[in-house]
Amino acid sequence: MSTPDRLYLYDTTLRDGAQTPGIDFSVEDKIAVARMLDDLGIDYLEGGYPGANPTDDAFFGEKRTRRAVFTAFGMTKRPGVSASNDPGLAALIAAKADAVTFVAKTWDYHVEVALKTTPEENLSSIRQSVAAAREAGREVMVDCEHFFDGYKANPAYALSCAEAAFAAGARWIVLCDTNGGTLPNEVEAIVGAVSAVVPGSNLGIHAHDDTGQAVANSLAAVRAGARQIQGTLNGIGERCGNANLTTLIPTLKLKPEFAGLSTGISDEALRTLTSVSRAFDELLNRAPSRHAPYVGSSAFATKAGIHASAIMKDPRTYEHVPPESVGNHRRVLVSDQAGRSNLVAELERLGVPFDKADRRLDSLLSDVKDREAKGYAYEAADASFELLARRHLGTVPTYFEVKSYRTIVERRYNARGEVITVSEAVVKLKIDGEVLMSVAEGNGPVNALDQALRKDLGKYQSEIGSLELTDYKVRILNGGTGAVTRVLIESMDRATNRRWSTIGVSENIVDASFQALVDSITYKLLRNGHAGE
Structure with a gap:
């Protein structure tokens, strides 16, 4: 990856992410999330499924992005109906969107069982749908549903679907691991094989996390040449979720292996990633995951005393990237495993004034360890620890x-x-x-x-x-x-x-x-x- 190359980020939080159990976006919610993603620098924002429900119809009543390509999602035309008479296709084209993403069957088993049509008719539906959206002046993408399972079952037919969409004028052919069961080595090999039919610069990846490898599968596709990644904020999505963009973005930006790739995310925007992730969780009314990579409150937390001592000398000893690069911060936890280095680092982080020669620091550390033996866990209760520390150092007022x-x-x-x-x-x-x-x-x-x-x-x-x-x-x-x-x-x-x-x-x-x-x-x-x- 020595030659600079553009990688495009496609967000499907408002469509695929909306299928998460317990999540139901209002129009106002969608507008707020769209603004958040647009400011972050996402290239494509998929807003939903026009014609499927009143919320998405209202959301697509006007363009909702300033920078990102505003994208509508829907199915290819139904078998047996002409493109001009398909109501779903008409709703997509009527939406105030810059682009259209079609979901197309590419596994012959699904074509026969779910669509109840012939492989040839399915190929015709793909071609006609892409052509209709192109004639309407839309950028077109085709999500090849169940592509990896379909390729493993019948590679010739799966490839013919991708080739048909590309030949009809689709800008992006997106390979979907819809069931989420494909492994990274398989993804890399199959994307490599598809690139012989569709150039990598026109290939995308849409990964689900059913084996916990959606991020790994997305990166494997990039290594094989794909140049669009689809995912969601904080990895939300049906079942186990989608590829997590809050993990993918900093990995692509900060890891040397991907240094030859550029994205639409600036260094300045990257420093807002933690706040974006937590603001999104707040909108969903759920507590942020402490253990989320890069953006979690424990992502740069150190508990062991020997680790804390090393971090105080050089953070690179136990940090793979600087926490500030993603808007997070270092936490050196004070617990029953802590040493004086942990205590000093945490007091500095909290802004509690102290003198390193103050003997009260030793009594504070001893008190913390005694309390943790009784069941307290200050690593998870930063405010209570700060109050305890300030009381030992005589700086907490009596309010009531x-x-x-x-x-x-x-x-x-x-x-x-x-x-x-x-x-x-x-x-x-x-x-x-x-x-x-x-x-x-x-x-x-x-x-x-x-x-x-x-x-x-x-x-x-x-x-x-x-x-x-x-x-x-x-x-x-x-x-x-x-x-x-x-x-x-x-x-x-x-x-x-x-x-x-x-x-x-x-x-x-x-x-x-x-x-x-x-x-x-x-x-x-x-x-x-x-x-x-």
Whole structure:
């Protein structure tokens, strides 16, 4: 790959990604995601399936991209119907799109069983559909569905479908591993064979992740000459998902093997990748994957003390790329495996002032290890660790004092004779010498406590309006009804999109939850810059 070569990135988040269980994009969602991808530098943005549902029809009512080629997706014309009389083809051509991507059967088994037509008629449908879209002035792509399975079953017919689409004027012939069961060595060999019929500069790859190798298969296709990659943000998609563009993009940009390839993603845009990935998860209302390559919060996290010591000397000892290149950051975790290097690095990252000669650092490290032995896990609760560190170093203000709290769970019959469960919480706080008591009901005792705790914080009440709890996890650390419980809470400031995690540990799940809730509010006030009492 010594000669500079252009590689085109095609995003199908809004179409193939929309088939993910539990994901349902509104028109507003699609507009927001399209803007996100357009700003990132994606070459092709597939917006959906015009004619399939009202959402996609509305989305294709106007062009939604400034830079990317706005693309509509649909099937080739139906067998037995002329191109001019096919309603699906008409909807595609009527869409306000720059390009059309047809999905075409290329496995003879599917042609006979799913389409119930002849191989020759299927080839004719491919040719006529491409010709109709070309006559309408659209750039045309053909997704060769089940191509790798079809090639392995009948290579001659699979190749004839690809050749027919290319000869009819399709710009891109995209080879699809629709079932996701093909391995990288097979992909590389088959793409190489297809390039004898269709030039690599016109070949694309569409990989599914059913064997966990969608990214590897996409890279194998590139090595064999393919110059378009299809994928989705954060790898969403039906079943196990699609090739993950947030993994593929930095691999193509930063790894020497692909240095001879250029993409539409600038270095500046690459540095926004982590924020794009997390903003997309926020739109989906789900927690970002901590372990996602490049963009996950653990992607550049180090726990072992010996590793931390080496990273402090030279990050390249345990980092394959600089985290800043993808907008992420290094995390040196403080845990029961930590050494002083971990502690110093984490305090520096969090911006906690300290003196390396301060003996309180040793007591802090000892306290962390003691607490982790009891069930705390500060590597997953950065905010609680920062509060603990600042308390050891004497720099956490007292915002409020919890005098007491209690919860009641009552199971009773309502006026209609239905069995209901009602949770109520009472929280008593002392702020500026004044005792404040709040009562609230909620969906369970923890939710009731959260509502009561945040109901009246006196002079701080306006500061927590943008605070939202986004995730709640419980883990039982040992067996039996008297087991120790660990609670992790993830919170978010809607005003800044900042996220943090807090932790509580107790034999009582409600008490563990309350610890984490108090830490979450305290951290929010600390970050707001309040001096406290």
